Amino acid sequence: MRSLLVARREFFTAFDSPVGYVVLALFPALAAALFFVLGPLFLVGETSMRDFFGWMPWLLVVLAPAISMRIWAEERRSGTEELLLTFPFQLRHLVIGKFLGAWAILGLALAFTAGVPMTLELLGDLDWGPVLGGYVSVMLLGGASLAIGLYLSACTSNQIVAWLLGVVVLMFFNLIGGAATASAMPPSLGRILLSLDFGEHFHSITRGVIDLGSVTFYFGVMAVFLCANGLVIERRRWS
Amino acid sequence: MSNSQAEAPSVTTKAPAAQAASPVVAVRGLVKNYGSVQALRGVDFDVPAGSVLGFLGPNGAGKTTAIKILCGYLAADAGSVSVCGLDVATETLQVKQRIGYLPENNPVYTDMHVEDFLRFAAKARGLSGKAVQQGMERVVVQTGLAEVYRRSIGQCSKGFRQRVGLAQALIHDPELLVLDEPTNGLDPLQVVEMRALVRELGQTKTVMITSHVLPEIEALADNVVLIHQGAKVADGPLETIAAEHSGGLPVRCTVACTEAQLQVLLEESQATYLEKRHASFASAFDAVQSAMIEVDGPQGLAALAKAVSAKGYPLLELTPMGGSLESLFQGLRSGGLG
Numbered sequence: 018m019r020s021l022l023v024a025r026r027e028f029f030t031a032f033d034s035p036v037g038y039v040v041l042a043l044f045p046a047l048a049a050a051l052f053f054v055l056g057p058l059f060l061v062g063e064t065s066m067r068d069f070f071g072w073m074p075w076l077l078v079v080l081a082p083a084i085s086m087r088i089w090a091e092e093r094r095s096g097t098e099e100l101l102l103t104f105p106f107q108l109r110h111l112v113i114g115k116f117l118g119a120w121a122i123l124g125l126a127l128a129f130t131a132g133v134p135m136t137l138e139l140l141g142d143l144d145w146g147p148v149l150g151g152y153v154s155v156m157l158l159g160g161a162s163l164a165i166g167l168y169l170s171a172c173t174s175n176q177i178v179a180w181l182l183g184v185v186v187l188m189f190f191n192l193i194g195g196a197a198t199a200s201a202m203p204p205s206l207g208r209i210l211l212s213l214d215f216g217e218h219f220h221s222i223t224r225g226v227i228d229l230g231s232v233t234f235y236f237g238v239m240a241v242f243l244c245a246n247g248l249v250i251e252r253r254r255w256s
Numbered sequence: 257m258s259n260s261q262a263e264a265p266s267v268t269t270k271a272p273a274a275q276a277a278s279p280v281v282a283v284r285g286l287v288k289n290y291g292s293v294q295a296l297r298g299v300d301f302d303v304p305a306g307s308v309l310g311f312l313g314p315n316g317a318g319k320t321t322a323i324k325i326l327c328g329y330l331a332a333d334a335g336s337v338s339v340c341g342l343d344v345a346t347e348t349l350q351v352k353q354r355i356g357y358l359p360e361n362n363p364v365y366t367d368m369h370v371e372d373f374l375r376f377a378a379k380a381r382g383l384s385g386k387a388v389q390q391g392m393e394r395v396v397v398q399t400g401l402a403e404v405y406r407r408s409i410g411q412c413s414k415g416f417r418q419r420v421g422l423a424q425a426l427i428h429d430p431e432l433l434v435l436d437e438p439t440n441g442l443d444p445l446q447v448v449e450m451r452a453l454v455r456e457l458g459q460t461k462t463v464m465i466t467s468h469v470l471p472e473i474e475a476l477a478d479n480v481v482l483i484h485q486g487a488k489v490a491d492g493p494l495e496t497i498a499a500e501h502s503g504g505l506p507v508r509c510t511v512a513c514t515e516a517q518l519q520v521l522l523e524e525s526q527a528t529y530l531e532k533r534h535a536s537f538a539s540a541f542d543a544v545q546s547a548m549i550e551v552d553g554p555q556g557l558a559a560l561a562k563a564v565s566a567k568g569y570p571l572l573e574l575t576p577m578g579g580s581l582e583s584l585f586q587g588l589r590s591g592g593l594g
Contacts, residue, residue, distance in 0.1 A: 030367055097364065101380075103359070252370055
């Protein structure tokens with residue numbers, strides 16, 4: 018409950034400033050534009066959203082850090098971190114609450130893309146199984162991306178720095194699988210790198226199969242970075 | 257209500273209670289280092305229940321660090337702080353529930369509306385159900401926020417923002433109110449209003465207030481802890497500290513007489529001329545002298561008043577400037593002590 022109080026504030030505060038609206042407008046607009054304009058939809062002539070979800074990891078590289086960049090950095094810059102940390106919250110309530118708030122913003126932005134599958138349904142017979150699987154996997158990938166973004170936001174008091182670091186780190190996690198298949202890569206190391214690749218896990222779920230390993234992977238990333246987030250905040254009390 | 261009327265009963269009624277009850281805050285051997293900089297070097301002090309404690313020191317003395325440890329924002333390197341008998345280090349959450357804290361520079365969420373912010377603060381401080389609305393209604397009256405209740409905090413004036421900060425600190429009716437430089441950056445009128453508010457709160461609550469401005473502490477506090485360079489240099493009721501550090505008492509004095517006549521007055525009352533001041537009522541009299549002078553304690557002040565009255569000169573102003581604590585504080589600021 019305490020986490021939900023923090024999450025609620027985080028969610029609604031995003032819409033007290035332009036940031037929330039920009040994300041809400043940009044995310045569905047870019048997702049739809051990439052799909053309808055650049056995607057091979059009308060060339061192939063099939064009603065599938067595979068290519069819609071195919072763009073998602075790259076969209077999240079840019080937009081997930083845009084949601085998370087403000088969340089800790091702005092608290093620190095404006096000094097409200099002191100207020101928040103002297104309210105009787107457990108640190109985990111704050112860390113989880115902020116994460117849930119950010120995740121809800123992403124969820125709302127994603128809900129605004131519902132027009133895409135509805136349009137496809139009108140154009141032809143859409144198989145909704147992979148669509149739902151796709152949305153679940155975007156939320157999981159987005160959760161992992163936000164956890165990383167929040168950790169980086171906690172490391173700085175500058176939102177832009179938090180965003181840039183977020184983009185770089187998320188790009189790394191999206192490209193690491195490409196490096197794994199390089200010919201010079203030892204196979205054992207390649208397998209480890211591939212298992213860390215965000216897109217690799219993402220595509221396994223969007224194929225319509227909920228792979229337990231991939232779900233565990235995303236929740237694992239969230240847990241690791243949220244713990245790191247808590248440690249960064251706690252460590253500052255001692256510095 | 258004048259200051260003297262407001263303060264006189266509080267001092268007389270609080271003193272016995274303060275001695276009988278255990279202190280609300282007990283700080284022992286508090287040490288905090290920022291890297292190689294020693295911010296606090298073993299500070300001890302108590303805040304008696306029901307008192308207003310002034311935490312005084314020059315900028316950078318370690319006041320804010322001590323306050324941040326007390327409120328659970330920073331962890332101490334050594335020493336202990338207990339609030340209402342609870343250890344800040346181990347029972348942090350319970351301690352935070354008992355403190356209302358207004359941090360320095362009053363950080364508030366400027367994007368939020370006053371109403372939403374107070375509701376969030378109430379829930380964050382552990383209130384639920386009807387208590388949230390009751391708490392909000394109480395602090396809105398207490399701090400005079402009705403006018404800006406539905407406004408965005410970012411659109412409020414600095415004075416109102418400070419009230420919002422105070423309101424969030426009061427919303428759960430805390431046992432201890434901690435105010436870090438509450439009048440910093442306010443205009444003179446807002447300072448007067450804020451002091452009146454703090455004085456009123458001090459009637460019913462234990463209050464700890466920090467300041468680097470001596471008159472503020474003199475106007476509000478029963479007891480004073482004076483710190484400098486991370487160490488405590490004085491502790492106790494203002495009068496006691498003033499007596500311990502007895503010396504010349506600076507006085508602002510304006511008399512309708514000539515300069516020569518003032519010199520005679522000063523000689524008769526054994527006062528020392530410090531510096532000339534701008535004479536406020538010069539146009540109303542033939543000659544007006546205004547000066548900063550130093551007399552020998554309260555007796556010297558009385559002697560000067562008698563001398564002026566004996567000569568029959570109109571006395572326009574005779575204001576003791578903070579007693580000898582002022583000179584102690586000035587000494588700290590210039591690095592002469594500690």
